Amino acid sequence: MEALTKAAFAPRRRARSRLDKMQQSRAYDLLMRVPLLVWSVFCAMLQVAGLNRYLHDAPATLPLAAYAVKLAMMLSTIGFLLLLATAVILRARPIGKAHGLEPRVSAFAGTFLVYAIPLFPRSAGSMVSDLGSTILILVGSSAAGFVLLHLGASFSMMAEARRLVACGPYRYVRHPLYLAEEVAICGLLLQFFSIWTAIIFVFQIAFQLRRMHNEEVVLTEILPDYVTYQKSTARLIPGIY
Numbered sequence: 001m002e003a004l005t006k007a008a009f010a011p012r013r014r015a016r017s018r019l020d021k022m023q024q025s026r027a028y029d030l031l032m033r034v035p036l037l038v039w040s041v042f043c044a045m046l047q048v049a050g051l052n053r054y055l056h057d058a059p060a061t062l063p064l065a066a067y068a069v070k071l072a073m074m075l076s077t078i079g080f081l082l083l084l085a086t087a088v089i090l091r092a093r094p095i096g097k098a099h100g101l102e103p104r105v106s107a108f109a110g111t112f113l114v115y116a117i118p119l120f121p122r123s124a125g126s127m128v129s130d131l132g133s134t135i136l137i138l139v140g141s142s143a144a145g146f147v148l149l150h151l152g153a154s155f156s157m158m159a160e161a162r163r164l165v166a167c168g169p170y171r172y173v174r175h176p177l178y179l180a181e182e183v184a185i186c187g188l189l190l191q192f193f194s195i196w197t198a199i200i201f202v203f204q205i206a207f208q209l210r211r212m213h214n215e216e217v218v219l220t221e222i223l224p225d226y227v228t229y230q231k232s233t234a235r236l237i238p239g240i241y
Contacts, residue, residue, distance in 0.1 A: 029093050036157055037088045044081035047074060066131055073138035080145040087148055087155035091162070096222035098159035103214040107158045110207035114185050116200050123193045133190035140184025143169075147177045159214035161222035166229055173234050175212050182208070
């Protein structure tokens, strides 16, 4: 009976072994960079087109401060997307990865679910709320770009381990990039606020929290120093969480 059981599972083990070898190959690593690279460059091009329209069509009655803040926000978003594309190109090969489908689904949903928000009608907000939304996006995208500069070759969308980064904003929180992104997403949510976009936002945060957990599991298994770093550093907000 035991021999029959082993024989029955042998093809599955061989298939899993081949899959693991394929995922460790350089060709697979390069291929996995393409979707996010194309997406970030595409979004940057859309932002550049939007910036060009804004420069030509901005109302002459718009206060100079509001004009300058929105211009800075658009430039910071473009800068973040270009830094993201650069990080995807230059990142090191992972030395450890999460197994199974769930970590990949959580990473994908946490990254791209937010893009469903602009598909809803824009809210009819006041100039004050529009300015607040713009400032949140400006702060979030600028902070995200700053974090990416420190993360460098260790950037990853999926739950993977490369090296321990504990400098810059990572001295204070373990996931500063996600924190910065959520600040920007809050600004976007204000522009398209409704019960449905709020539900999307809640689900996106849930996926991001699960994504953080999956990343920390991999980092703890692969990087011995991560346990010490984890105990001495907040996950998102120092002194709170």
